[in-house]
Amino acid sequence: MTLTFDHEVFDRRLLLQDAWRLYADAPRALRLKQRLRVLVCPFEETVGFVPPGSTVLDIGCGSGLSLGLMAARGRRIEGHGFDPCPVAIGLAREMAARLGDTGSTLRFEHRDARLPWPDRSYDVVHMQDVIHHVPVSWQREVFDKACASVRPGGMFIYKDMSARPRWRNAACRVHDLIIAREWIHPVPVATVERWAAENSLTLELSKTAHRVIYGNDLRVFRKRI
16 A cells, blocks of 8 residues: 655645644744744644644654644544643644634544553554653553554654764754654664554655755554555
8 A cells, every 4th residue: 555645735834834823822932842843843844744633642742733733624533632741632622613614523632641541443553752761661551552553554643862873863862852852762763663564554655854954754553454
Protein backbone atom coordinates (compact mmCIF):
# COMPACT_ATOMS: atom_id res chain seq x y z
CA MET A 1 0.00 0.00 0.00
CA THR A 2 1.39 3.39 -1.01
CA LEU A 3 0.99 6.19 1.50
CA THR A 4 -0.06 9.48 -0.06
CA PHE A 5 -1.58 12.76 1.02
CA ASP A 6 -3.18 15.70 -0.79
CA HIS A 7 -0.41 18.29 -1.14
CA GLU A 8 -2.92 21.10 -1.74
CA VAL A 9 -5.03 20.30 1.31
CA PHE A 10 -1.96 19.76 3.50
CA ASP A 11 0.18 22.60 2.21
CA ARG A 12 2.37 23.86 5.06
CA ARG A 13 1.22 27.44 4.52
CA LEU A 14 -2.36 26.37 5.19
CA LEU A 15 -1.30 24.46 8.29
CA LEU A 16 0.49 27.56 9.57
CA GLN A 17 -2.72 29.55 9.13
CA ASP A 18 -4.72 26.82 10.86
CA ALA A 19 -2.27 26.69 13.78
CA TRP A 20 -2.70 30.44 14.32
CA ARG A 21 -6.49 30.38 13.92
CA LEU A 22 -7.15 27.36 16.13
CA TYR A 23 -5.58 29.06 19.17
CA ALA A 24 -7.02 32.53 18.66
CA ASP A 25 -8.00 32.79 22.35
CA ALA A 26 -4.67 31.52 23.72
CA PRO A 27 -1.96 33.80 25.14
CA ARG A 28 0.07 35.17 22.24
CA ALA A 29 3.28 33.33 23.20
CA LEU A 30 1.48 29.96 23.32
CA ARG A 31 -0.34 30.77 20.08
CA LEU A 32 2.95 31.56 18.38
CA LYS A 33 4.42 28.31 19.69
CA GLN A 34 1.87 26.32 17.66
CA ARG A 35 2.93 28.03 14.43
CA LEU A 36 6.59 27.42 15.22
CA ARG A 37 5.87 23.72 15.73
CA VAL A 38 4.47 23.52 12.21
CA LEU A 39 7.68 25.09 10.91
CA VAL A 40 10.01 22.60 12.61
CA CYS A 41 7.96 19.37 12.35
CA PRO A 42 6.58 17.62 9.23
CA PHE A 43 2.92 18.00 10.21
CA GLU A 44 1.87 17.97 6.56
CA GLU A 45 2.77 14.28 6.52
CA THR A 46 2.06 13.13 10.07
CA VAL A 47 -1.41 14.69 9.74
CA GLY A 48 -1.88 14.14 6.03
CA PHE A 49 -1.39 10.36 6.15
CA VAL A 50 -4.43 9.93 8.42
CA PRO A 51 -7.33 8.46 6.39
CA PRO A 52 -10.65 10.37 6.52
CA GLY A 53 -13.12 9.03 9.06
CA SER A 54 -10.45 7.44 11.28
CA THR A 55 -10.48 6.97 15.01
CA VAL A 56 -7.21 8.51 16.20
CA LEU A 57 -5.28 8.30 19.47
CA ASP A 58 -2.70 11.07 19.92
CA ILE A 59 -0.22 10.13 22.65
CA GLY A 60 1.38 13.11 24.39
CA CYS A 61 -0.92 15.40 22.45
CA GLY A 62 0.27 18.62 24.10
CA SER A 63 -2.13 21.44 23.22
CA GLY A 64 -3.93 19.26 20.69
CA LEU A 65 -2.32 20.71 17.57
CA SER A 66 -2.11 17.46 15.57
CA LEU A 67 -5.75 16.51 16.12
CA GLY A 68 -6.81 20.12 15.58
CA LEU A 69 -5.05 20.24 12.22
CA MET A 70 -6.64 16.93 11.19
CA ALA A 71 -10.06 18.37 12.00
CA ALA A 72 -9.35 21.71 10.31
CA ARG A 73 -8.19 19.92 7.13
CA GLY A 74 -11.43 17.96 6.88
CA ARG A 75 -10.31 14.51 8.06
CA ARG A 76 -13.64 14.01 9.92
CA ILE A 77 -11.95 12.06 12.69
CA GLU A 78 -12.92 10.82 16.13
CA GLY A 79 -9.86 12.07 17.98
CA HIS A 80 -8.71 11.25 21.50
CA GLY A 81 -5.61 12.89 22.93
CA PHE A 82 -3.92 12.70 26.30
CA ASP A 83 -0.97 14.48 27.89
CA PRO A 84 0.54 14.79 31.39
CA CYS A 85 0.51 18.63 31.30
CA PRO A 86 -2.77 20.10 32.63
CA VAL A 87 -2.08 23.53 31.09
CA ALA A 88 -1.63 22.00 27.63
CA ILE A 89 -4.81 19.94 28.01
CA GLY A 90 -6.69 23.10 29.01
CA LEU A 91 -5.56 24.78 25.78
CA ALA A 92 -6.49 21.69 23.77
CA ARG A 93 -10.01 21.65 25.20
CA GLU A 94 -10.47 25.37 24.48
CA MET A 95 -9.27 24.80 20.91
CA ALA A 96 -11.71 21.90 20.43
CA ALA A 97 -14.58 23.96 21.81
CA ARG A 98 -14.09 26.71 19.23
CA LEU A 99 -13.45 24.46 16.21
CA GLY A 100 -16.98 24.69 14.91
CA ASP A 101 -18.64 22.09 12.69
CA THR A 102 -15.78 20.25 10.99
CA GLY A 103 -17.33 16.79 11.08
CA SER A 104 -14.72 15.77 13.67
CA THR A 105 -15.09 15.13 17.39
CA LEU A 106 -12.09 15.75 19.63
CA ARG A 107 -11.64 14.71 23.25
CA PHE A 108 -8.66 15.52 25.47
CA GLU A 109 -7.71 14.27 28.90
CA HIS A 110 -4.99 14.80 31.47
CA ARG A 111 -3.19 11.46 31.70
CA ASP A 112 0.39 10.26 32.16
CA ALA A 113 1.48 7.62 29.63
CA ARG A 114 2.75 5.46 32.50
CA LEU A 115 -0.78 5.12 33.90
CA PRO A 116 -3.45 2.77 32.49
CA TRP A 117 -4.52 3.62 28.93
CA PRO A 118 -7.96 3.71 27.28
CA ASP A 119 -9.25 0.16 26.91
CA ARG A 120 -9.88 0.22 23.16
CA SER A 121 -8.07 0.22 19.82
CA TYR A 122 -7.85 2.87 17.10
CA ASP A 123 -7.48 3.09 13.34
CA VAL A 124 -4.50 5.41 13.82
CA VAL A 125 -2.15 5.89 16.76
CA HIS A 126 0.00 9.01 16.57
CA MET A 127 3.14 9.55 18.67
CA GLN A 128 5.15 12.64 17.88
CA ASP A 129 8.18 13.79 19.91
CA VAL A 130 7.08 11.82 22.95
CA ILE A 131 9.33 8.84 23.59
CA HIS A 132 12.46 10.90 24.33
CA HIS A 133 10.60 12.54 27.24
CA VAL A 134 9.64 9.20 28.79
CA PRO A 135 11.99 7.88 31.52
CA VAL A 136 14.30 5.25 30.03
CA SER A 137 12.94 2.50 32.27
CA TRP A 138 9.44 3.12 30.89
CA GLN A 139 10.18 3.68 27.20
CA ARG A 140 9.64 0.13 25.99
CA GLU A 141 6.43 -0.30 27.98
CA VAL A 142 4.97 2.97 26.68
CA PHE A 143 5.91 2.03 23.11
CA ASP A 144 4.32 -1.41 23.52
CA LYS A 145 1.13 0.20 24.84
CA ALA A 146 1.05 2.42 21.76
CA CYS A 147 1.38 -0.61 19.48
CA ALA A 148 -1.32 -2.47 21.42
CA SER A 149 -3.69 0.46 20.83
CA VAL A 150 -3.53 0.03 17.03
CA ARG A 151 -6.34 -2.10 15.65
CA PRO A 152 -5.41 -4.93 13.24
CA GLY A 153 -4.83 -3.31 9.86
CA GLY A 154 -4.45 0.08 11.52
CA MET A 155 -1.62 2.59 11.32
CA PHE A 156 1.01 3.76 13.81
CA ILE A 157 2.53 7.14 12.90
CA TYR A 158 5.78 7.71 14.80
CA LYS A 159 7.94 10.84 14.65
CA ASP A 160 10.93 11.76 16.80
CA MET A 161 14.25 13.57 16.60
CA SER A 162 16.90 12.07 14.34
CA ALA A 163 20.34 11.06 15.60
CA ARG A 164 22.14 12.22 12.43
CA PRO A 165 23.62 14.57 11.60
CA ARG A 166 24.93 15.18 15.08
CA TRP A 167 24.56 18.96 14.91
CA ARG A 168 20.82 18.63 14.24
CA ASN A 169 20.54 16.16 17.10
CA ALA A 170 22.36 18.66 19.33
CA ALA A 171 19.92 21.39 18.28
CA CYS A 172 16.99 19.21 19.37
CA ARG A 173 18.64 18.47 22.71
CA VAL A 174 19.36 22.14 23.40
CA HIS A 175 15.81 23.03 22.38
CA ASP A 176 14.31 20.63 24.95
CA LEU A 177 16.81 21.71 27.58
CA ILE A 178 15.65 25.33 27.17
CA ILE A 179 11.93 24.81 26.49
CA ALA A 180 11.14 21.69 28.53
CA ARG A 181 14.02 22.11 31.00
CA GLU A 182 14.78 18.47 30.52
CA TRP A 183 17.74 16.41 29.32
CA ILE A 184 16.07 14.03 26.92
CA HIS A 185 16.73 10.33 26.23
CA PRO A 186 16.09 9.54 22.54
CA VAL A 187 15.56 5.97 21.38
CA PRO A 188 17.58 5.02 18.26
CA VAL A 189 15.23 4.68 15.31
CA ALA A 190 16.62 1.21 14.55
CA THR A 191 15.47 0.17 18.03
CA VAL A 192 12.04 1.68 17.34
CA GLU A 193 11.76 -0.37 14.15
CA ARG A 194 12.74 -3.54 16.02
CA TRP A 195 10.22 -2.88 18.79
CA ALA A 196 7.51 -2.29 16.19
CA ALA A 197 8.33 -5.58 14.42
CA GLU A 198 8.13 -7.42 17.74
CA ASN A 199 4.62 -5.96 18.14
CA SER A 200 3.45 -7.31 14.75
CA LEU A 201 3.81 -3.99 12.93
CA THR A 202 5.33 -3.73 9.45
CA LEU A 203 7.19 -0.67 8.21
CA GLU A 204 5.42 1.21 5.38
CA LEU A 205 7.33 4.49 5.33
CA SER A 206 10.84 5.44 6.44
CA LYS A 207 11.82 9.07 6.04
CA THR A 208 14.05 11.74 7.54
CA ALA A 209 12.62 15.23 7.25
CA HIS A 210 14.87 18.20 8.07
CA ARG A 211 13.10 21.37 9.16
CA VAL A 212 15.10 24.55 9.88
CA ILE A 213 17.92 23.29 12.16
CA TYR A 214 16.07 20.18 13.37
CA GLY A 215 16.10 16.61 12.07
CA ASN A 216 12.99 14.43 12.21
CA ASP A 217 12.75 10.67 11.82
CA LEU A 218 9.33 9.72 10.48
CA ARG A 219 8.13 6.11 10.45
CA VAL A 220 4.70 4.80 9.50
CA PHE A 221 3.86 1.24 10.53
CA ARG A 222 0.90 -1.00 9.72
CA LYS A 223 -0.40 -3.62 12.15
CA ARG A 224 -0.71 -7.05 10.62
CA ILE A 225 -4.20 -8.54 10.44
